[in-house]
Amino acid sequence: MSLGKRIREYRIKRGLTQMQLAAKLQMTEANISSYERDKSAPPSDKLSQLAEILNVTSDYLLSGISQPAPPKSLQDIGHELTEEQILTLAAHRIGHEGPLSGQELDQIKLALRIALAKK
Structure with missing residues (x-):
């Protein structure tokens, strides 16, 4: 798998759009698109x-050989993501397409509230 494919895979796993990722990096959406299509490297x-x-x-993104960093706890993720990002991530996780x-x-909000309350 290429650098661009790993970036795209983990962007989607984190529930981020190209625009949201670009904003976090203070870049343009076109930059992120270019990276994901392996047209350029960051x-x-x-x-x-x-x-x-x-x-x-960084090693994992570049080579795909190293193990990804350990996942953050659900509590940590809940505090870092917006409600929209959490819902998008939940929808992707269950394979849901469309609105x-x-x-x-x-149902997703209730499940997340229950999960986040169980610390």
């Missing part, structure tokens, strides 16, 4: 920021 300073945001090591119904959103 400079070293952005690579380390990217790895931190995606919660993987979520109001009932589905309520």
Whole structure:
């Protein structure tokens, strides 16, 4: 798997759009798109920021050989993500395509509240 594919994979796993990732890196969405399509590679300073945001090591992004950084606890993730990002991530995790119904959103919110309350 290429650098671009690893960036895309972990961006999606973290529930981020290209625009959101670009904003965190103070870059343009076109930069992120270019990285994900392997048209260019991020400079070293952005690579380390990217790895931190995606919660993987720079070595893993570059080579795919190292193990990803250990996942953060659900409590940590809950405090770092917006409600929209949490819902997007939850929808991706269950393989849902398209907009979520109001009932589905309520079920996801309830499950997350329960999970985050169990510390």
